[in-house]
Amino acid sequence: MWVADMNFPTVPTIQQAIIERAQHPAFGYFSATDEYYDSIIRWHQTRNGVTGLTKECIGYENGVLGGVIS
DSSP: OOTTOOOSOOOHHHHHHHHHHHTSSOOSOOOOOHHHHHHHHHHHHHHHOOOSOOGGGOOOOSSHHHHHHO
């Protein structure tokens, strides 16, 4: 298997999430919700053992320029 090898099926929940998002009429930016931040915090706890991370520690940018500046 190589970096871009996609010759395997994905789980149905991913397909459903893509379909649901594609059915939304606007593809613009979103406002970061508590669920968004909680997902990042939980991922860092599980993956890296990080504790004490809060949503105030996480930057959200809705464009490339803002990300580059920060």
